[in-house]
Amino acid sequence: MKLVEKDDFAKATNLDKIGLKRMAGLMMKILKIDDINQIYEKLSDHKGVEFIDRLFEEIDVQFDYYQEELSRFPKSGPFIVIANHPLGGIDGVILIKLVSLVRPDFKVIANFLLKKIEPISDFIMPVNPFDADVVGKSSVPGIKDAINHLKNGHPLGMFPAGEVSTYHFEAGKILDKEWEEGAIKLIKKMKVPVVPVYFKARNSFWFYLLASIHPMLRTAKLPSELFTQKKKPILVRIGKPIQPAEIDEYPDVESLSSFLRTRTYMLASTLPPKKSIIKLPVNPLVKKGIKPIVAPAPISKVLEEIDYLRSKGKKLTETKNYEVFEFLGDECPYLLHEIGRLREVTFREVGEGSNAEIDLDEFDQYYTHLILWDSEAKQLVGAYRLGIGQNIYPKFGLKGFYVPTLFKIEPQAEHLFSQGIEMGRAFVIKEYQAKPLPLFLLWKGIVHVILRNPGHRYLTGCVSISNSYSKFSKTLMIEFIKLNYLDKKLAKYIKPRKAYKVKIDEREKEFVLSKAKDDLNKLDKFIEDLEPGNTRVPVLLKKYIKQNAKVVAFNVDPKFNNSLDGFMYIDINDLPSQTIQPVLEELEAAANRAQNNPEATE
Structure with missing residues (x-):
């Protein structure tokens, strides 16, 4: 079983539309998609979180987070998780792993790549209602599925940008594009808590170079970016739930989108510069140059001085x-x-x-x-x-x-x-x-x-x-x-x-x-x-x-x-x-x- 077939690749990259469908096989080899297919076949017998764990081991992906922040995901009732989308694939898998530790009934609205991963299909919404390819065609069932999932008391995840982050020359940063109006409207409609999640990560230089040339090249390069995260810990912050009353303070989609996006990206401001946080105490002291603390004073002498202070009216x-x-x-x-x-x-x-x-x-x-x-x-x-x-x-x-x-x-x-x-x-x-x-x-x-x-x-x-x-x-x-x-x-x-x-x-x-x-x-x-x-x-x-x-x-x-x-x-x-x-x-x-x-x- 392959994750990406030649026909799928040709369609996703528009090679079929420009008469270059026969180039799909060569492009898949160059972009290491054949390697991804081999790993997928090797792990396809595993299901759910077990598949995710084995996948991370196989491609040597590490992600760090503050363990106490897992409690920010509500243990019961519906809520929506929103996140930036710097990696375009593996960040979705990490999100599933993290939220499912608290809520196994979690589902995420995913892109074309994640929808192809059969072993984690239970965590994926079958239709992305915000996908540009389906809006106006089959988006209504997707929206209904998302609404029903929340109404039934389950959590839902989404990447409101709808696509992977790219380099923005004006800001000099890797950022999401403007978040999709449909995603923000759904958040406003459902009136459930919203938990922001921030991923501190980036794809390779070549990815951003190709993305700046044409979206088709960005899509083609995205699957192979799995291999660029090897031994590069991805840092994750989980924010506190934003309650419906606070969301209601923003009457229009534009202001609410700006608020939610800012709350998400603000989580980056408190991340440490060095990528190691999960198994360490928060903000550990640097031990270099720290002297052992002196021994306590004899308690008998301390008590004598307390009695002295009492006797002197102190x-x-x-x-x-x-x-x-x-x-x-x-x-x-x-x-x-x-x-x-x-x-x-x-x-x-x-x-x-x-x-x-x-x-x-x-x-x-x-x-x-x-x-x-x-x-x-x-x-x-x-x-x-x-x-x-x-x-x-x-x-x-x-x-x-x-x-x-x-x-x-x-x-x-x-x-x-x-x-x-x-x-x-x-x-x-x-x-x-x-x-x-x-x-x-x-x-x-x-x-x-x-x-x-x-x-x-x-x-x-x-x-x-x-x-x-x-x-x-x-x-x-x-x-x-x-x-x-x-x-x-x-x-x-x-x-x-x-x-x-x-x-x-x-x-x-x-x-x-x-x-x-x-x-x-x-x-x-x-x-x-x-x-x-x-x-x-x-x-x-x-x-x-x-x-x-x-x-x-x-x-x-x-x-x-x-x-x-x-x-x-x-x-x-x-x-x-x-x-x-x-x-x-x-x-x-x-x-x-x-x-x-x-x-x-x-």
């Missing part, structure tokens, strides 16, 4: 099993050791960290440290480092603060430090990050520090965006913040020492920003949709924005895995009442207790 607040303390770095060396160790552990887990054995520097010795302690687990849960401006600035000036090591500060902006409390190196260890209390209590501690140091006007510091985010997502966050939270006046006087400069697709950037506008939650959702592993906008960045922070500039920090630091400040007078009020009530209650029982001590 406890700021407590809730349930949590206590918040403050101390100067040189007061408690063992606790400071644990802060530095756990900082490094926590930051490395998100692609940051100093890569040193412990994350401590010269500022830690005289900065105030705010810690959250779990008294039941006897565990340091998290910490903040605070530079009290009225203590540091008179002694050291700007050089006494950490932020000026990352940003150039003009005299017009020095008041942020002389009248400010610098916050930084914030962390909550992994085991407690999903709990709401730790970050809330650390911020409660910050408010206590503010009230104990009433001469300060500002909270300042850097919020980090890990280098594990894609360039596209980092740029989106920066541009969103600049549009909505930038202090343009102060930005004249504060400049990064190493600016972040990256070019991304302007059309895609404007698409996201126009959709998000000033809504941080919408941006958060876009980042989650784009980034592997359900990564979202950094928690601290969202926290600071909700505290009415203003951002001034962004700097790349090469000492911390090239993480991106945004310099921000909060006018203490602008802190939301819900941030200040719980602490005021707590202090008032403590004062009342002291008044009613003067002999009571904390």
Whole structure:
């Protein structure tokens, strides 16, 4: 059994129409279609996914994807998968393989080549309703089949371009042609979730050369392109389902097509440059130059220092099993050791960290440290480092603060430090990050520090965006913040020492920003949709924005895995009442207790 017969080839390439049908055999040999027929005959006894697996082994095709993204295909009910079409054949087979892992009832609308593969016929719609050769003739049965398949609760796949991608000279990229109107109309009509899939792959140079000469040559070369993908991993991204309500926001076919196409191609923006992702953790750290993390401090010494802080009245607040303390770095060396160790552990887990054995520097010795302690687990849960401006600035000036090591500060902006409390190196260890209390209590501690140091006007510091985010997502966050939270006046006087400069697709950037506008939650959702592993906008960045922070500039920090630091400040007078009020009530209650029982001590 052959996959491509001479008559089929002659018809597909129009050789029969120009009187060159007798050349079909020679052309098939030159284009290695005879080799494809041999492989097909060898594997024809296998059926379904087994055939696909054997085919990939035979032609040595590899494809990589993030395994957690398979869950983006709904486990029940109808949905439509849309994808770009860079390869024109093998990408359709990969799509069948991936979706069938979750939904064996999947079918795809395929081109002439896939329709010929009998062992996977159960996955193929028998008639392509968008095929130019059948429109107006036999397309109605194809459309009915597609509609019935979805109405019966099954998923349907399609390549809306209807043909393989080609090189577009104006864009300088390999892109689909404009997507077929019929495909978009079907999507709009069915009102089911749409899952975008992006393939990062390309055919050979000769394919694009022949395609630029004539579509017939493109069609003739397409089958043999199977062999050009050998040992060239094809990268696949699966987007989050686009719900019918969002699709309904686009009233006409043209705007909906543009939206769906952009959502599909945007998935490319977060792909790594190197082609290896399937069996690796998302954004693994480069291990070169990373030192082993220092051993923990003796727990007995740590507990002694916790008791010391209690005895010296250094406890700021407590809730349930949590206590918040403050101390100067040189007061408690063992606790400071644990802060530095756990900082490094926590930051490395998100692609940051100093890569040193412990994350401590010269500022830690005289900065105030705010810690959250779990008294039941006897565990340091998290910490903040605070530079009290009225203590540091008179002694050291700007050089006494950490932020000026990352940003150039003009005299017009020095008041942020002389009248400010610098916050930084914030962390909550992994085991407690999903709990709401730790970050809330650390911020409660910050408010206590503010009230104990009433001469300060500002909270300042850097919020980090890990280098594990894609360039596209980092740029989106920066541009969103600049549009909505930038202090343009102060930005004249504060400049990064190493600016972040990256070019991304302007059309895609404007698409996201126009959709998000000033809504941080919408941006958060876009980042989650784009980034592997359900990564979202950094928690601290969202926290600071909700505290009415203003951002001034962004700097790349090469000492911390090239993480991106945004310099921000909060006018203490602008802190939301819900941030200040719980602490005021707590202090008032403590004062009342002291008044009613003067002999009571904390």
